[in-house]
Amino acid sequence: MTVQDTNPAAVKPAHRLKTGAEFKASLDDGRQIWLGGRKLDKVTDEPALAAGVDLIASMFDDQFKPEFAEATTYNDPASGELVSRSWQVPTTPEELTARRKMIEYTSLKTAGTFGRPPDLSPAIVAGLMAHREAFKEKSSMIDGCQPDFVENIEAYMDFGRNNNLTASESLAGPQTDRSNPKAAEMAFLRVKEARADGIVVSGAKTVGSIAAQANDIFFTNLGGLTTTPPEACVWGAVPINTPGIKMISREMVSQPGADKFDHPVASMGEEADQFIIFDNVFVPKDKIFNLGDPTGMSWYGPVCVFAHWHVLTRLAVKAELFVGAGQMVLDVLGTGKIPAVQLMLGELIEYAQTLRAFVIAAEAQATMTAAGVLTPDVSMLTAGRLYSIDNYPKVIHTLQEICGQGLVMRFGKAAFENPEVGHYLQDLLPGHGVSAMQKELLMNFIWDMTSGALAGRVALFENVNSSPAPRLRARLFEEVKREAFVDQVKTIAGMDW
Incomplete structure (x- = not known):
């Protein structure tokens, strides 16, 4: 999107930013979410979720306010456009310090109660960018689908930056019988089908914070799993409304609708942790960052x-x-x-x-x-x-x-x-x-x-x-x-x- 002004003296730089209203509209996309045993038609049907959405939406609006502009945005050198600092990949000490300003901003905005605010998931993508040289040496170990991991990592960073994207990241698997390794493995996301244009995965992820209030989900099985079978070695990203994704929300714990005097923080809503079911979910080839390579999973820590x-x-x-x-x-x-x-x-x-x-x-x-x-x-x-x-x-x-x-x-x-x-x-x-x-x-x-x-x-x-x-x-x-x-x-x- 580009800002235009008929007055040449007041021309504003082109930007890739969303307003709060545009962010909220992007969530009305048919995503499947259950809370307390009932299916929601829209994420904003639940007061606690809606309050959290409003808080995030205010962060989008803050991008256009002079007092927050430095913390929340920067000029992308490649395009010359104004973009969200969430998607900045630091290459100098000055850029590293500037990127921290965004973290401090979202932390103050949420009083530190959102463990995974909108700028957290882009940090995972930045980690992949930092170590993409290692992924040049890797290729798919699943027959039938051969993504270019580095090309995909770079493209997803551009996609997130250009669309002012809000993504959730879910790494942990469901809590199961720890005495039985097979029980734990059963919950891994697994490739069920591989084809030239992508893969089909099934399984579940847990503690999907902010997933119900985000556009995409960035997922993998928790790192360091060098013994994980190839079909469970997968990193990827898909829109949260992708067919086959079902979210089961934990109980809400905030105080939406309460007077600000009574609950200054809890009235602002909360990030909503989700148990996320992947039931034969298609992941396009260009949104896959590792496939079938256990050594790729061992990069979880550095990434x-x-x-x-x-x-x-x-x-x-x-x-x-x-x-x-x-x-x-x-x-x-x-x-x-x-x-x-x-x-x-x-x-x-x-x-x-x-x-x-x-x-x-x-x-x-x-x-x-x-x-x-x-x-x-x-x-x-x-x-x-x-x-x-x-x-x-x-x-x-x-x-x-x-x-x-x-x-x-x-x-x-x-x-x-x-x-x-x-x-x-x-x-x-x-x-x-x-x-x-x-x-x-x-x-x-x-x-x-x-x-x-x-x-x-x-x-x-x-x-x-x-x-x-x-x-x-x-x-x-x-x-x-x-x-x-x-x-x-x-x-x-x-x-x-």
């Missing part, structure tokens, strides 16, 4: 480096929100001079500063891939994500403790406005320099971030999304090269072995 950078940056932004909320509690309760309370806020500050340091260090130690893409340091990202999940529950508890009874005894806007009892609340619950309602709004914000149903779901997601701590420690063992450290010890101690 996901930008996604892990996204996760860590979002957690850092949310940690800074915790610090801001904690400081406001000290201010409105007048507890800022109490040493024990200062130390509790210090814990929140330590957490936020440490996560931010990991983000900065990962960027400072970024390396260039053979394809000319600058990628954050993976070991710093892994260590940062490990630190985050080890400390997240403690940080939540500390912020709750700073609030005291304020989180236990919360009152909604209707109670304050009730003529019979509201004046008691106003008179008896004021804060230091603020009204009772102002103090209550702060407590309601912290409730949504730490204690309500949405907060519980987010806390669970953070742990699962980052991988369990033992797995991350195992990754650090593999990622961090220790030979230089050993040599230093030998030099200092005078060891000659």
Whole structure:
């Protein structure tokens, strides 16, 4: 799409951006989704899903606002058009920093409660772009279909960028009987048919966050599966309304329609995790990025480096929100001079500063891939994500403790406005320099971030999304090269072995 203006002095650059209305219209495409046992005619038929759609739509509209333009858009050097920064592939330190601004923007826009906002899936595609040289050496190991993986990766990046695309990514398979490897394998996406123009796949994916609210789904079986049978080694992307795709939504946990005062965060809706059925779904040849090659699956870790950078940056932004909320509690309760309370806020500050340091260090130690893409340091990202999940529950508890009874005894806007009892609340619950309602709004914000149903779901997601701590420690063992450290010890101690 191109913006045109009849006034030559006011001509705007050509762009490839959608408005919020255009994004919402793109979701009315016949996609199949079930919630609570009922099939929805449209994704916006469900209030919680509709609220989340509205929040995402506002991100599209923000692209046209001067105050958000730098964070959300950039000029594509190839076309000269203005495009979404979600689809930027960094090649310089400056571009890496600029791309982070988009992550910080979406994190603040959602208060960090969307683990997979619209700019997350493009990070996976950027990872494929970063390592596409490795895919030049690979070819389909499934007879009947021979895609060009590198050509497809590059074409999909262009497709996403040129269409301001919102995609979901689903990597995990369904939870099954872990004691039976065959049971786990049964849930893998598998190629059922291969032909010259594409493949037909069946199976299921889970934790398809934002899938119901996106245009495409980007999928694979979770990486590192070097023993996976060839028919289960597949990466691809298709529109979410492709025949054969059925989404079963988890229970909604937000508070759509609630007064913004009562639920400042939960009223904005949520990303909706989906159990996604692939029932003989056709994947076109030009949307396949790996087919039948187990060694291609082992590139999951390197390819996901930008996604892990996204996760860590979002957690850092949310940690800074915790610090801001904690400081406001000290201010409105007048507890800022109490040493024990200062130390509790210090814990929140330590957490936020440490996560931010990991983000900065990962960027400072970024390396260039053979394809000319600058990628954050993976070991710093892994260590940062490990630190985050080890400390997240403690940080939540500390912020709750700073609030005291304020989180236990919360009152909604209707109670304050009730003529019979509201004046008691106003008179008896004021804060230091603020009204009772102002103090209550702060407590309601912290409730949504730490204690309500949405907060519980987010806390669970953070742990699962980052991988369990033992797995991350195992990754650090593999990622961090220790030979230089050993040599230093030998030099200092005078060891000659």
